[in-house]
Amino acid sequence: MRKPFVFVTRQVPEESLVALKVVAEVEVWPEEEIPVPRELLLEKAKIASGLYTMLSDKIDEELLNQAPHLKVVANLAVGFDNIDVKTASERGIAVCNTPDVLSDTTADLTFALLMATGRRVVEAVDYVKQGNWKNWAPLLLAGTDIHHKTIGVVGMGRIGSAVAKRATGFDMEILYHNRSRNIEAETKLGASYVGFDELIERSDYIVCLAPLTEETADLFTYEVFQSMKSSAIFINASRGGLVVEEDLIKALSEEIIAGAGLDVYREEPISVDHPLLRFSNVVALPHIGSASDETRHEMASLVSRNIAHVLRGDKPEAIVNEEVFK
Known part of the structure; x- marks a missing residue:
């Protein structure tokens, strides 16, 4: 047969x-x-x-x-x-x-993206490779700390929990928003469940790990970016469809937020002339979250x-x- x-x-x-x-x-x-x-x-x-x-x-x-x-x-x-x-x-x-x-591997990449964006790692690498490093300076490519900051995880599923676990090693305050409470994350990791608006307003690093559904599509709009701290860094390792890309570009152009680390986009792959690639404070990866x-x-x-x-x-x-x- x-x-x-x-x-x-x-x-x-x-x-x-x-x-x-x-x-x-x-x-x-x-x-x-x-x-x-x-x-x-x-x-x-x-x-x-x-x-x-x-x-x-x-x-x-x-x-x-x-x-x-x-x-x-x-x-x-x-x-x-x-x-x-x-x-x-x-x-x-x-x-x-x-x-x-893939939960741990994707969490590793997500946190690496957070750190690279916060500490301006990609900018620093390019700075050296392009021959721009002439001498040490007190505020040369100064980024922002990760330790003791507040991380807001939107989507506290398996990957979100794994990211939150990594944040505990940096003594970060962990906020999360999810469609339901994650009691294990609260008891084991000290995460605090908050409303979406509160998370956006209080977090230094906003990490998007929610699935793409009818409810989450276009979740991150210009108004949401406006509600973030001006020092906030936005990380998306979930799906591009959760973000209104034009609004993110506008927010970066107007310096409403401090930067973005992206592994996903609305249309993939993105071209070399994509507007997001104009910004030195954007770390753009080619959808490699689970790529070990x-x-x-x-x-x-x-x-x-x-x-x-x-x-x-x-x-x-x-x-x-x-x-x-x-």
Whole structure:
């Protein structure tokens, strides 16, 4: 009997596909950085039992309507806003992701981004490389302290909690806002639950780690940036869609906030002439939150295991729409 067909939309480590190849015929789009063309994705979806996907792949109603054999869509990410989960659930299609495995790695990067922005690390590196360093000066590239400052975490999930844990090592006051209380973060990390407005007004570092939903889309507007301290630094390691980018650009232009550290954007990748790159006080990274060698290999393997479980008729290790298996 012929094995079910699974299409992988980006080149991933070959060893991560071992578990998947036991149960399925696997075809891989042979590019690591170039997304699979939409037309080809639609074509492969028509015959696929499983799709191994990236955040850049739009798995919408149009695609799902043309995928009669599809049983599972598994993202190489903790996020899944690229997938129409409602339609998938209605059709009995499992939607999988890769939570937990990337929490610490993404928290490491988020805190590194916070520190790099606060202490002007990238500016300092460029200063040396461009031959501008002539002598020591008392306030040369003086940034702002991290220790004993107030960090405000918007989205106290797994990654937010891991960032807050790192903040305790810097004796920071930890504020957080979430759709529900995180009692563990309060008791173990000393975090304080506050309203969104209070967090924005009191925090020295505002760290966005909330998921992109209908409620959080365009959460950070010009008015929100106006409510921040003029010395505040904004960090976004979640999704670009939470920020009205034009408003952030305006806030930076008017020096309403002190700087921004960004790993995500509304449209990715951004071009070299993107307005945000004009600012020396913006640290811009290419969406590498979970990009450690160890974590990306484990994420890739987890996606394969998730798909393999579903194709065998078993519940996957990580599933977004659990109702499919009830």
